[in-house]
Amino acid sequence: MLKQIRTIKWLFLLKGKNYIKSLNRQFPHIEPSSRLKSCHFYLNKTTELTIDSECYLRNVKIFAFSGANKIYIGKNTKISDCIIIANNGNITIGKNNIIQKSEDSFQTKFQVDNGSLRIGNYNRISCVIWIRFGGLVEIGSRNAINQRTEIRADEKITIGDYNQISYDCVIWDTNTHNIYTAEKRREITDKQYPAFGLEYEKPKTSPIAIGNDCWIGRRVSILKGTSIGDKCVIAFNTTLSKQQLRPNSTVMNSYNLIIKENEL
Numbered sequence: 001m002l003k004q005i006r007t008i009k010w011l012f013l014l015k016g017k018n019y020i021k022s023l024n025r026q027f028p029h030i031e032p033s034s035r036l037k038s039c040h041f042y043l044n045k046t047t048e049l050t051i052d053s054e055c056y057l058r059n060v061k062i063f064a065f066s067g068a069n070k071i072y073i074g075k076n077t078k079i080s081d082c083i084i085i086a087n088n089g090n091i092t093i094g095k096n097n098i099i100q101k102s103e104d105s106f107q108t109k110f111q112v113d114n115g116s117l118r119i120g121n122y123n124r125i126s127c128v129i130w131i132r133f134g135g136l137v138e139i140g141s142r143n144a145i146n147q148r149t150e151i152r153a154d155e156k157i158t159i160g161d162y163n164q165i166s167y168d169c170v171i172w173d174t175n176t177h178n179i180y181t182a183e184k185r186r187e188i189t190d191k192q193y194p195a196f197g198l199e200y201e202k203p204k205t206s207p208i209a210i211g212n213d214c215w216i217g218r219r220v221s222i223l224k225g226t227s228i229g230d231k232c233v234i235a236f237n238t239t240l241s242k243q244q245l246r247p248n249s250t251v252m253n254s255y256n257l258i259i260k261e262n263e264l
Helices: 002-007 182-192
Strands: 009-013 018-022 035-037 040-043 047-051 056-066 069-073 078-093 108-119 128-131 135-139 150-153 156-159 170-172 208-210
Touching: 040 047, 047 056, 056 069, 128 135, 135 150, 150 156, 170 208
Parallel strands: 018 040, 035 056, 040 056, 047 069, 056 078, 069 078, 078 108, 108 128, 108 135, 128 150, 135 156, 150 170, 156 208
Antiparallel strands: 009 018
């Protein structure tokens, strides 16, 4: 019992109403100049957490339940109303980033289940990022990624610098699910109930690359195998799958409207 108590470190910071539970003998490194308010961290014994100087975290939850995890939050980064989950994951967030939830209360969430997330500097991010199966997401610097956008990587997604990514976009390098026979899916469903659709095998994937200085419009879907060159514009509600766009291109969906007179 005494051994167990010695290996568990608790920290309750009355100022700011923060709660940190770390199973690691080496407690998280938080620079004195950084401020935390209403934050809740649970870190397993193989998690290293570093929060650099001049950061401000408000209502941030960091959960590292399993595996070896490294989480680094760079200098002067502001994070609010965000959930960060790492299970055998590496998360690096550079300096001077703003990570926050959307105005309509859609919470920002980064989840890395066996993979890596690397974010550069001077970004403003309000999206969901989910990484599985050893995947990698690399985001450069000075990007805006807006509310309700979802990035899912089971292989690799790279986003360059100075991109504007609008609301409600989908960027998936994966089918997200496997297609099984009806018998197999029933068997999995019976075993997993009450959960549905959990995957234990990696689905089909193909990397996505987005260059620099691109404008991605609202409700755009960028699916596996797509490469977008620099200075491209992707119009509202466009879907791209396995497309290779040259730099300085504009692409949009074309709709053939059918207009008929009413017979009243």
